[in-house]
Amino acid sequence: MLAVFDGVRTVTLASVTLRLILALICGGLVGLERAYKRRPAGFRTHILICLGAAMTTLTSQYLYLVMHYYTDMARLGAQVVAGIGFIGAGTIIVTRQQRVKGLTTAAGLWASAIIGLALGGGFYEGGILATLMILIAEVVFSRIEYHVLDHVPEVNLYMEYTNKDCLENVLKLYRELDLNILNMEITRSRGSKKHNACAIFTLRLNKRAPIERVIERVSSTEGVILAQEL
Numbered sequence: 001m002l003a004v005f006d007g008v009r010t011v012t013l014a015s016v017t018l019r020l021i022l023a024l025i026c027g028g029l030v031g032l033e034r035a036y037k038r039r040p041a042g043f044r045t046h047i048l049i050c051l052g053a054a055m056t057t058l059t060s061q062y063l064y065l066v067m068h069y070y071t072d073m074a075r076l077g078a079q080v081v082a083g084i085g086f087i088g089a090g091t092i093i094v095t096r097q098q099r100v101k102g103l104t105t106a107a108g109l110w111a112s113a114i115i116g117l118a119l120g121g122g123f124y125e126g127g128i129l130a131t132l133m134i135l136i137a138e139v140v141f142s143r144i145e146y147h148v149l150d151h152v153p154e155v156n157l158y159m160e161y162t163n164k165d166c167l168e169n170v171l172k173l174y175r176e177l178d179l180n181i182l183n184m185e186i187t188r189s190r191g192s193k194k195h196n197a198c199a200i201f202t203l204r205l206n207k208r209a210p211i212e213r214v215i216e217r218v219s220s221t222e223g224v225i226l227a228q229e230l
Contacts, residue, residue: 001125002124005124008122008124009122010065011062015122016058018124019119019124020051020054020055022119022127022128023050023116026115026116026128027115027116028043028047028050030050030108030111030138031043031044031046031047034105034108040090041087041108045109046109049084049109049116050116052116053077053080053112053116053120055120056079056117057116057118058120059076060075061073061121080113080116084113085110088105088107088109118130153205154182154202154203155203156200157200157211157228157229158198158228159218159224159226159227160197161199162223162225163197165223166223167197173217174201174203177213179205179214181201183202184201184202185199185200186198187199215227215228215229
């Protein structure tokens, strides 16, 4: 452990102030990245969760070390780990195209709570390092992820269409482009009065038919209302 933090590991006014300030900064850094990408839980939400988790650990330590209530100091922190799931679940949605969104934001909220618990307990090194690694994962690794997704051989394509003949024409187009249909799911479309059917295709692409060209060709097929990658 770093010796520079040795003087502020006990529960004093200076250590409490430092822990809460670090919780505010670290939670704010994680939330700032989410807010920049216009995600549901952003800057202030992450700060409040990180501060609240830090105060939970501080309260446990205060009750045990100062008030001499000899209870399990980890009990309150355990409730934070479990309870943050309710907030995280509220950021996860499933669109009518069966696309799941908000998982990264929910994971970020959970991680912010853990950072707050660490900083509130005086584990400064762990909280700061975790914050830096989360930012690396969300800022740097996300670019790697997007690059990989641009070159994946299999994609999910969502299509809304008007009639059976349109679906048959799209299947014929896939054969012309030499695309392999790995899976196909046909359901009723919701939320629109102009069409009543949709399909989700899992396709294996080839070099002469990138996803942009496939979507363009499918969208231009008569009867197709919407075509997009999931």
